[in-house]
Amino acid sequence: MGLQKPKPDVYQAIADPTRRQMLLLLQDAGELPLKEVTPHFSMTRAAVSKHLHILSDAGLVRERKVGRETRYQMNPDPLLELRRWLAYFDLYWENKLNALRLLVEEPETQTQTQEHLERQPDNGGLKPFFGGDSGI
Amino acid sequence: MGLQKPKPDVYQAIADPTRRQMLLLLQDAGELPLKEVTPHFSMTRAAVSKHLHILSDAGLVRERKVGRETRYQMNPDPLLELRRWLAYFDLYWENKLNALRLLVEEPETQTQTQEHLERQPDNGGLKPFFGGDSGI
DNA sequence: AAATTAGGATACCCTATGGTATCCTAATTT
């Protein structure tokens, strides 16, 4: 069983929009070396590398050395921590969620929202009592 | 109930642990003036005020003036943005999630993962196809 | 009216963060 990393704050890792975008990019692309991540952003290779390391420190990205290049892959597990935290506020939403969802989803999305509105959202079966701390 | 302001970044607002704590505090307490929020933290009134304003800018806290004091109240609505963003990664979890849950809730049954997850693939009614801030 | 109190507003300090530029190494290619 692999042990998990020190976890340098997921919250802060995703605070930066660039890094959020990187996660999405990696999610789509699967696994990319620095060289191929870089052109997606308007900053230097070094900057991209830094961001990737921050993501890596937070456990959101896994590195794998292949030859002289390091390939980066998404690992969303630490985001479970976020989910867990968000679950604290579910109680607040449960009542107004329906009304709110209309406002939120409407703008540019076609929605067949109504259907799954009924089934009460909850947090996907996640309970706020286990440590969503990656490592699996 | 109208939608919130231009939205000065929820992600960044919750990046700070103090502010996260404030949200939880306000969630419990309901509505508090600065004076009563302050003693919960080991920093000056001014610092607390700053944090509250950041939360307020992000729409996570609502201010209400009562006499000379301003009372602050939690408003978790902007966190839906986060939920929405998190939903992007639900697909990644769907396979692992149940395994994890089994590990946590019932350490012995971890072998039955596969059949389990076909039944409970949902992410709490949140769909992964809109949201985020993407951009570039 | 005078004194007190809540808390907004500045001004300022220090550190963290995002970024570039530059150099250095180790694989790869020719």
Added chain:
DNA sequence: AAATTAGGATACCATAGGGTATCCTAATTT
């Protein structure tokens, strides 16, 4: 072997962020 390439490592800069101290105002209390 020589040249090229990927990307790590520093050094450095500018700005944003958390924090305190201080002053200022407007309600409240006496």
